[in-house]
Amino acid sequence: xxxxxxxxxxxxxxxxxxxxxxxxxxxxxxxxxxxxxxxxxxxxxxxxxxxxxxxxxxxxxxxxxxxxxxxxxxxxxxxxxxxxxxxxxxxxxxxxxxxxxxxxxxxxxxxxxxxxxxxxxxxxxxxxxxxxxxxxxxxxxxxxxxxxxxxxxxxxxxxxxxxxxxxxxxxxxxxxxxxxxxxxxxxxxxxxxxxxxxxxxxxxxxxxxxxxxxxxxxxxxxxxxxxxxxxxxxxxxxxxxxxxxxxxxxxxxxxxxxxxxxxxxxxxxxxxxxxxxxxxxxxxxxxxxxxxxxxxxxxxxxxxxxxxxxxxxxxxxx
Amino acid sequence: xxxxxxxxxxxxxxxxxxxxxxxxxxxxxxxxxxxxxxxxxxxxxxxxxxxxxxxxxxxxxxxxxxxxxxxxxxxxxxxxxxxxxxxxxxxxxxxxxxxxxxxxxxxxxxxxxxxxxxxxxxxxxxxxxxxxxxxxxxxxxxxxxxxxxxxxxxxxxxxxxxxxxxxxxxxxxxxxxxxxxxxxxxxxxxxxxxxxxxxxxxxxxxxxxxxxxxxxxxxxxxxxxxxxxxxxxxxxxxxxxxxxxxxxxxxxxxxxxxxxxxxxxxxxxxxxxxxxxxxxxxxxxxxxxxxxxxxxxxxxxxxxxxxxxxxxxxxxxxxxxxxxxxxxxxxxxxxxxxxxxxxxxxxxxxxxxxxxxxxxxxxxxxxxxxxxxxxxxxxxxxxxxxxxxxxxxxxxxxxxxxxxxxxxxxxxxxxxxxx
Numbered sequence: 001x002x003x004x005x006x007x008x009x010x011x012x013x014x015x016x017x018x019x020x021x022x023x024x025x026x027x028x029x030x031x032x033x034x035x036x037x038x039x040x041x042x043x044x045x046x047x048x049x050x051x052x053x054x055x056x057x058x059x060x061x062x063x064x065x066x067x068x069x070x071x072x073x074x075x076x077x078x079x080x081x082x083x084x085x086x087x088x089x090x091x092x093x094x095x096x097x098x099x100x101x102x103x104x105x106x107x108x109x110x111x112x113x114x115x116x117x118x119x120x121x122x123x124x125x126x127x128x129x130x131x132x133x134x135x136x137x138x139x140x141x142x143x144x145x146x147x148x149x150x151x152x153x154x155x156x157x158x159x160x161x162x163x164x165x166x167x168x169x170x171x172x173x174x175x176x177x178x179x180x181x182x183x184x185x186x187x188x189x190x191x192x193x194x195x196x197x198x199x200x201x202x203x204x205x206x207x208x209x210x211x212x213x214x215x216x217x218x219x220x221x222x223x224x225x226x227x228x229x230x231x232x233x234x235x236x237x238x239x240x241x242x243x244x245x246x247x248x249x250x251x252x253x254x255x256x257x258x259x260x261x262x263x264x265x266x267x268x269x270x271x272x273x274x275x276x277x278x279x280x281x282x283x284x285x286x287x288x289x290x291x292x293x294x295x296x297x298x299x300x301x302x303x304x305x306x307x308x309x310x311x312x313x314x315x316x317x318x
Numbered sequence: 319x320x321x322x323x324x325x326x327x328x329x330x331x332x333x334x335x336x337x338x339x340x341x342x343x344x345x346x347x348x349x350x351x352x353x354x355x356x357x358x359x360x361x362x363x364x365x366x367x368x369x370x371x372x373x374x375x376x377x378x379x380x381x382x383x384x385x386x387x388x389x390x391x392x393x394x395x396x397x398x399x400x401x402x403x404x405x406x407x408x409x410x411x412x413x414x415x416x417x418x419x420x421x422x423x424x425x426x427x428x429x430x431x432x433x434x435x436x437x438x439x440x441x442x443x444x445x446x447x448x449x450x451x452x453x454x455x456x457x458x459x460x461x462x463x464x465x466x467x468x469x470x471x472x473x474x475x476x477x478x479x480x481x482x483x484x485x486x487x488x489x490x491x492x493x494x495x496x497x498x499x500x501x502x503x504x505x506x507x508x509x510x511x512x513x514x515x516x517x518x519x520x521x522x523x524x525x526x527x528x529x530x531x532x533x534x535x536x537x538x539x540x541x542x543x544x545x546x547x548x549x550x551x552x553x554x555x556x557x558x559x560x561x562x563x564x565x566x567x568x569x570x571x572x573x574x575x576x577x578x579x580x581x582x583x584x585x586x587x588x589x590x591x592x593x594x595x596x597x598x599x600x601x602x603x604x605x606x607x608x609x610x611x612x613x614x615x616x617x618x619x620x621x622x623x624x625x626x627x628x629x630x631x632x633x634x635x636x637x638x639x640x641x642x643x644x645x646x647x648x649x650x651x652x653x654x655x656x657x658x659x660x661x662x663x664x665x666x667x668x669x670x671x672x673x674x675x676x677x678x679x680x681x682x683x684x685x686x687x688x689x690x691x692x693x694x695x696x697x698x699x700x701x702x703x704x705x706x707x708x709x710x711x712x713x714x715x716x717x718x719x720x721x722x723x724x725x726x727x728x729x730x731x732x733x734x735x736x737x
Contacts, residue, residue, distance in 0.1 A: 056418055056422070057397055058397050058400070058401070058418055058419060058422035058424060059401060059422040059423065059424060060401070064422050064423075075735075083731055083735065086728065150565065151561070151562040151565055152562070169562050169564060169565070169717060170562050170564075170565045172565060173562050173564040173565040173717075258506075259506065259507060261506060261508070261564060261710075261713065262564040262713060262714070262717065263710045263711070263713050263714035263717075264710050275706075278394050279394070280390070280393045280394070281697070281702040281703075281705055281706050282702075283418055283702045283703070284703070
């Protein structure tokens with residue numbers, strides 16, 4: 001007598017049930033992926049496409065735009081007998097200044113975090129006060145600093161007058177100081193951000209290691225460098241990532257504080273894109289798209305590096 | 319006496335004809351009329367809403383909808399709504415500012431409503447709305463530019479309104495000797511420098527040259543342009559302008575004048591309202607036409623014109639055309655531009671100008687003392703790219719006049735590139 005295997009098989013399950021483990025993560029990811037593709041990936045490709053056209057943003061690009069190939073890029077970089085775009089060079093240099101100086105937020109944030117990482121009465125209040133600038137809007141930060149820098153009656157001018165020196169035209173009115181003035185305004189909230197990252201990082205520092213180091217006679221700078229900082233590496237990496245990205249997308253402060261001036265000397269790439277496309281007299285969509293592509297490529301360098309570092313860490317963890 | 323009766327009778331008959339004409343069209347206008355407007359400040363907003371309401375009353379079967387958008391936001395939104403979701407009527411600006419929209423086929427050709435009568439009544443602004451002899455909208459208001467000055471300060475120092483460049487310089491020197499700056503200005507948003515350039519160049523080289531220059535037909539390296547900047551530099555070297563003006567916008571520059579630290583302001587007539595609010599009365603504030611520089615040159619003036627257009631994507635173009643005709647009618651022009659409403663100049667020569675002394679003087683100046691021609695304003699006459707580069711250059715020149723050579727070379731490059 002043979003026993004039919006059928007009667008012993010498990011009850012029939014639907015296709016979804018059988019593939020549940022494989023499908024569920026994708027289901028959860030689907031909304032995010034959808035929006036990521038529609039609002040991030042697709043526009044990036046569109047920008048690439050638009051950057052090959054001479055189009056003023058009116059009507060439809062297929063009817064009102066002219067295909068010009070790499071002409072927009074030639075204009076940007078001054079290739080092929082075109083004159084290099086001076087405003088683009090200014091923006092590029094300013095972006096570099098932002099990149100380098102904005103990183104000061106990391107050590108500054110670390111110092112404040114170390115200072116605040118203690119148990120005294122009301123420390124929570126002090127922490128929130130230090131975190132405050134990150135909570136308020138960039139627009140407000142920009143306005144506050146604009147008033148701070150005002151010539152004649154701004155607080156900064158009053159202070160510098162006490163020491164007997166003056167910045168001609170005011171900090172934001174002088175092309176030599178304006179960009180630095182904006183970067184300092186930007187450092188205020190960014191430092192707070194880095195501080196909070198380090199504060200959470202410091203919570204995770206292993207007290208036993210600190211204890212052991214102390215028994216071995218480590219203290220002060222050595223303790224910080226050899227014991228604390230290595231344990232803060234994830235926080236440092238995160239602070240580095242957000243600061244670099246923040247520096248590259250600096251737009252609000254430039255727009256609020258100087259509107260790109262005086263005479264266009266504080267432009268950065270993101271502001272230049274806005275100026276050429278969406279602003280009042282921006283009628284060069286194709287050209288703006290080309291600038292956006294350049295900015296994207298610069299960002300891509302950093303983002304690839306970040307992803308590579310994270311990938312390496314994942315691999316090491318396995 | 320007889321003639322008075324005759325004219326009033328004629329007027330009555332004419333009114334009757336107009337009335338019957340409007341009732342005739344009133345029956346035919348139905349559906350929705352969607353108007354997008356950038357008249358966002360309280361006074362212009364009330365004018366716009368009132369205008370729509372009055373037009374709605376004339377056409378009971380028509381449903382007039384007004385959407386008012388913030389003035390700055392409007393400038394970027396217009397490109398989206400003209401293509402995606404076109405209203406029947408939209409606000410914009412004349413001359414080169416409307417050109418890209420005309421070229422992209424987004425504004426309707428409305429030459430048909432510019433009949434003989436309208437062309438005659440609106441002669442002063444017709445050119446600013448024409449592209450290749452076709453008209454693409456109608457004006458609804460414009461305003462004069464000129465020098466607004468502190469009459470009381472002038473009187474204290476025994477100065478009088480200048481008419482020549484020498485007098486202007488002498489006045490300025492007298493003011494500076496008394497520790498008062500000649501001119502206030504806020505150049506943070508650049509456009510105020512365009513006014514100074516327009517006047518310096520129109521007075522040095524004349525309206526025709528200025529028009530060719532803003533249109534890209536003259537070189538920025540020419541001797542004429544250099545002469546303009548040399549004249550301008552005389553004022554800069556004297557220290558005639560307030561210090562650190564690149565930090566202020568035009569409103570932030572007002573207190574210098576109100577507080578008596580500066581004596582005058584080259585501005586559009588819209589500056590009068592905030593100055594009155596700050597406590598200036600007509601005994602303290604007065605106006606004069608920008609002085610002559612090159613003798614006997616016919617003077618041109620800046621008078622920016624604000625406009626209404628019909629998008630090509632509009633659905634109720636018939637009602638939109640009627641609305642445009644209604645906007646420019648002499649009666650409506652008198653009403654919306656008087657001192658209680660917009661406080662600007664009516665575009666229709668058959669309208670009456672408001673009682674206000676600045677409106678009266680401005681109207682007289684533009685009608686009788688501007689034989690050279692009427693310019694829109696640097697940023698409306700020059701193409702967008704040139705306007706930005708130009709005004710940025712003017713600002714730099716006002717701060718670092720020594721950079722002139724470099725600036726002019728850059729402007730010339732921009733001119734050549736955008737051709």
